[in-house]
Amino acid sequence: MASTEKKTLYTADATAIGGRSGHVRSATGLIDMDMSVPEGLGGKKGATNPEELFAAGYASCFQQALLVVAQRAGDKLDPQTEVKCAVSLFQQGEGYGLSAVLDVDLKAFDEQKTMDMVRQAHQICPYSVGTRGNMEVELRVKGELMPVAG
Incomplete structure (x- = not known):
């Protein structure tokens, strides 16, 4: 029987000052940058925003999930495999929300195998x-667009 005990593998730590027009810094110092409202919404050029950081993290994490899925199946991903992630900020009533689009190009597999691998990655990606x-x-x-259900 597989264990269902939760085991923390890693914790990232970052601090924000000033909100969307402020600054973020990770505990490691690898992220140390100004933040801004997106330029298209009146923000300044040359600064990132939470949606951009989220998109980069999600794309990278999903790519790793695809690598795990391929390895478990005895397959190998093409080195040029791409995962693009677009994160949208929207307003709904008084609140705000996010939506994401993941667009995967595995290069080397047929459409059905690619969709199966994407579905599996979507189940395990944190x-x-x-x-x-x-x-x-x-x-x-x-x-x-691919159907989420098999």
Whole structure:
């Protein structure tokens, strides 16, 4: 029987000062940057924003989940495999929310195998697990919307 005990593997630590027009710094110092409202919403050029950071993290994490899925199946991903993530900020009534689109191009596999691998990665990726039921996440393969259910 598999253990269901939760085991913390890593904890990231970052501090923000000044909100969207402030500064963020990670405990390691690798992230140390100004933040801004997105430029298209009146923010300054040359600064990042929470949505951009979230998109980068989600794309990277999903790529890793695909690598795990491929390894478990005895497959190898093409080194040029791409995962693009677009995170949108929206307003709904008085509140705000996020949605994401993941667009995967595995390069070397047929469409059915790619969709199967994307579905499996979506089940194990920590970002996908954490957002499930909390925000809309759309899955695409080479730009084409794919059904989430098998």
